[in-house]
Amino acid sequence: MLETAIESHHGQPLRVARLGQGEAVVLLHGYPENLQVFAQLAPGLAVDKQVIAFDWPGMGHSADWPGGATPLLMAKRLLQLLDEWQIDKAHLIGQDMGGQPALVFAAVYPTRVRSVVVMNSLVSGDTETSWEITWLRRFGVNKVLLRHFPRLIFWRALHTFLPRRAPLAPALYQDMWRTFRVPAVRQFIVRMCAGYEGQLPRLPAWYRQVACPVLVLWGGRDKHFPVAHAHYLKTQIPQAQLAILPQATHWMVLAQAEEVLARIRTFYAGL
Template sequence: MLDTTVELHQGRRVRVARLGQGEAVVLLHGYPENLQVFSQLAPALARQRQVIAFDWPGMGYSEAWPGGATPLLMAQRLRQLVDDWQLDKIHLVGQDMGGQPALVFAALYPERVHSLVVMNSLVSNEAETSWEITWLRLFKLNQLLLQRFPRLIFWRALHTFLPRVRALEKAVYQDLWQAFRQARVRKFIVRMCAGYEAQLPRLPEWYWQVQCPTLILWAGRAKHFPLAHATYLQTQIPQAQLVVIEEATHWMAVAQPAEVAGHIGAFYQSFSSSASTPGQTAAPAAAPAQPG
């Protein structure tokens, strides 16, 4: 479990975890997650940099902010947090529904971004998704399932996001479930899903504006957002690198944190001669996965 504190931003409580020192890496989660989904990835990345994970306002144990919940508005909220933290530039890592606001942020605020990593996210309105995601993209059904059957949604996520042989640590499971079961969190997620679905066709207008070094890091066994989403995104960001972890599933940050951290570390080293904190030796990167 990551140690957390509660900060006030925009007059509302935001749960935050901070580790390490140096250039800041900000981790963006999706749902039914919160910052504890990075409980093993964050320490691995923090060996070389400062790492900040937070519960999105309205999700986890953070209070909601006024307004909608589109990727654009989420990116603007991230900008407010980055300003409050007095960070000039950041490295962004977004997974699942954290991927879209990460992409929009990188496009809108290029002067604030060192690099971008996108993992297992719904980035194409045309590429195929799992039948579960297809159904959940229908607003009325999404609303019904999230409001009335939270345990079913959470159970299905656990059984499709992780390999069969891997389970969440008990403390992480309880933290994620106790947050997701709150009606206010699920109400926000309903709004967020509607906002994301409405803005998804427009997102490619921002993709091509992303100029920072970009890594598209995908699970080879991503059930919900297959590799077609990754290859599509690469066509929209021509300078992006695509790396596939062949045996990984959706929550590879949980099941394979060392391998994910190794690829991200190698990516950082590829564009920065100062990837290591002065006085330290960079950890060896994992062996490259087969590129898509």
């Protein structure tokens, strides 16, 4: 588990974990997790970097901020945090729904980013996903499930994001479930899903504006966002490096953290 503290931003609490010293690396999570999804990855990165993980405003133990929840608005919130942390430039690592705002941030604020690593994200609205994702996006039942059946969503995540017979550590389970079960958090996620879906057609134009070094790092056994998404992203960002970890799953930052860490450190060494 990462040690965390509650900071105040815009008069609202924000949960943050900080490790190490050096160039800043900011970790961006998706859902139903929170910053603790990086519990296995962050310490390895902190050997020679300042690593910051935070719960997005509206998720985890962080209070919501006014406004929408599109990838562009999430990128703007990240910019506000970097300004308040007095970080001029940062490496960004985005997992799941943290990947899209990381890429948009790099396109819109190019002078504030050193590099981007994007992992296991919905980066194309036309590329194949799991039947669950296709069904949820097409019929919008995610609103009903998120509002009324959080345990079902969380259970499904545990059984599809991790390798078989690799349960989530009890402390991680308790922390993630404790925050995901909060109605206000799930309501924010409903807004976020709608915002991401609405902005999905615009994302390729931003991808093509990304000029910083990019690593597209994908799990070969991601059951929801197949490697076709990684290959698509590579076509949109020609300078990007593409790496597939054949046995890795969606939550590879937890289950295959050593492999993920090794590949990211190799990427950083070449910058």
